[in-house]
Amino acid sequence: MATATTTWESTHADTALRAFAARLGGELIRPGDAEYDAARAVWNGAYDRRPALVVRAADTIDVIRAVTFARERGLAVAVRSGGHSMAGHGTIDGGLVIDLSTMKGLSVDPERRVARVQPGLTWGEYAGQAQAYGLATSSGDMGSVGVGGLALGGGIGWLVRKHGLTIDSLLSVDVVTADGRLLTASADENPELFWALRGGGGNFGVATSFELQLQPVGPVLGGAVFYPAAGAKDLLQAYGCLALEARDELTTMAIVMQAPPLPFIPAEQHGRLVVAILVCYAGDLEDGQRAVAPLRALGAPIADVIGPMPYPALFALTAEGAVKGQHHAVRSMYLQHLDEAVLDTLLDHSQRMTSPLGMVQLRVLGGAMARVPADATAFAHRDKPYMLTLVNGWQDAAHSERHHAWVEQLWTALRPHASGVYVNFLADEGEARIREAYSPDTYQRLAAAKKAYDPTNFFRLNQNIKPLA
Numbered sequence: 001m002a003t004a005t006t007t008w009e010s011t012h013a014d015t016a017l018r019a020f021a022a023r024l025g026g027e028l029i030r031p032g033d034a035e036y037d038a039a040r041a042v043w044n045g046a047y048d049r050r051p052a053l054v055v056r057a058a059d060t061i062d063v064i065r066a067v068t069f070a071r072e073r074g075l076a077v078a079v080r081s082g083g084h085s086m087a088g089h090g091t092i093d094g095g096l097v098i099d100l101s102t103m104k105g106l107s108v109d110p111e112r113r114v115a116r117v118q119p120g121l122t123w124g125e126y127a128g129q130a131q132a133y134g135l136a137t138s139s140g141d142m143g144s145v146g147v148g149g150l151a152l153g154g155g156i157g158w159l160v161r162k163h164g165l166t167i168d169s170l171l172s173v174d175v176v177t178a179d180g181r182l183l184t185a186s187a188d189e190n191p192e193l194f195w196a197l198r199g200g201g202g203n204f205g206v207a208t209s210f211e212l213q214l215q216p217v218g219p220v221l222g223g224a225v226f227y228p229a230a231g232a233k234d235l236l237q238a239y240g241c242l243a244l245e246a247r248d249e250l251t252t253m254a255i256v257m258q259a260p261p262l263p264f265i266p267a268e269q270h271g272r273l274v275v276a277i278l279v280c281y282a283g284d285l286e287d288g289q290r291a292v293a294p295l296r297a298l299g300a301p302i303a304d305v306i307g308p309m310p311y312p313a314l315f316a317l318t319a320e321g322a323v324k325g326q327h328h329a330v331r332s333m334y335l336q337h338l339d340e341a342v343l344d345t346l347l348d349h350s351q352r353m354t355s356p357l358g359m360v361q362l363r364v365l366g367g368a369m370a371r372v373p374a375d376a377t378a379f380a381h382r383d384k385p386y387m388l389t390l391v392n393g394w395q396d397a398a399h400s401e402r403h404h405a406w407v408e409q410l411w412t413a414l415r416p417h418a419s420g421v422y423v424n425f426l427a428d429e430g431e432a433r434i435r436e437a438y439s440p441d442t443y444q445r446l447a448a449a450k451k452a453y454d455p456t457n458f459f460r461l462n463q464n465i466k467p468l469a
Ligand SMILES: Cc1cc2nc3c(=O)[nH]c(=O)nc-3n(C[C@H](O)[C@H](O)[C@H](O)COP(=O)(O)OP(=O)(O)OC[C@H]3O[C@@H](n4cnc5c(N)ncnc54)[C@H](O)[C@@H]3O)c2cc1C
Pocket: 043, 079, 080, 081, 082, 083, 084, 085, 086, 088, 089, 090, 100, 119, 139, 140, 141, 142, 144, 145, 146, 147, 148, 149, 150, 152, 153, 154, 155, 156, 157, 201, 202, 203, 205, 206, 207, 208, 321, 322, 424, 425, 461, 462, 463
């Protein structure tokens, strides 16, 4: 009897699955399919998970079907656009992945300077296409990151001081909610959902389309200047002050890392600890030269590759980090001050990096991002001047412990100085850390929105906000 029931159930399930697959405009990929391994892979190779089903959605209807199918069968769901979740949230063991990476549509209305974009486009692709109109939207500093994940968490990149966070350019979002409805969220329609989506991540549904404000962005003054690590403490202190006081047009980041073997870096420096200062001046190029000059004179550079370039060319600076499948460990924090103790600790620890992919990134924020009221969106930490991110990357899983330890030890030493965290730079760190990404008021309001739009916490493989009790 048990066997007969099982057979009937599995046949029924198989028929339902075939019917589901037949209705999809996109693809259904299952274990055993030729594409399965590629379809389950994400940026962070530390997450080697085996989903039961991957739905590569072709359009919004596919997304509605996938959400409905998963809900009716009690399957847990992972949602993925560009696959760059540091916490591996874009893949899942045994559940259903809604993969939006082939939903890459973009249309630009140059008159209104408004773009409508699907979540699977990368920010590098977006920048390249928008630049054809001389336009850009503030996004991140890495071209391979997906529109979907970044645009729901914040968006801190090359234009953040000039044009604010990505969420500050969001005009509307189309979202498929857990009950399979398609809602538009904007200042006029479902405004509370719109507030929550701008910082609350994937908690409220699957975003299938974003409407974004574009800005005219001509050639920028961009690139990097590299200094030897000797004297790095004074250099970073001076950098921190200059970068914070700079005009909004100038957004920068300092990276402590081993010098990469790039042709413009002298061969004898390759592998040595250096400080790279990356710059983007979005404005008049002569003003830019004047604004950037002090950052090029902080010491005797070993390489200086700053010059005028189209805005999308900036993404080449960080392209190395885009390699998919390597293991990564990440910890991030905002800092209120750039204390001597912080610099001593991070520079001392950097001497013992375990991998050429290790780095400490110091982003200097402020500018337009800081002028938006903290409660205007669900992104609470607009007042934080600095963001410090510790990253390690490696290939061989056998050495994971050592590479993780490098990040964890530095994180533990710096933790007392931390003042909140950017939700999109969180790894899988637990509920207390998710709360650190928000103020108590913001978290409470997000929990209320979660109750209104996803009361069963169907979308929970994310930096999860629990529905208000
Ligand atoms: C190498 C690297 C560089 C980065 N650089 C920057 C940077 O410069 N600036 C910055 O701000 N951030 C940066 N990030 C962080 C980045 O913003 C987040 O990791 C973001 O979530 C990635 O988006 P994704 O679509 O590529 O990732 P995914 O893994 O596809 O998505 C991450 C999560 O977002 C949610 N999500 C994604 N798409 C949707 C959708 N359409 N609807 C609903 N929920 C969705 C899901 O919960 C998903 O698990 C970087 C990350 C990496 C790994």
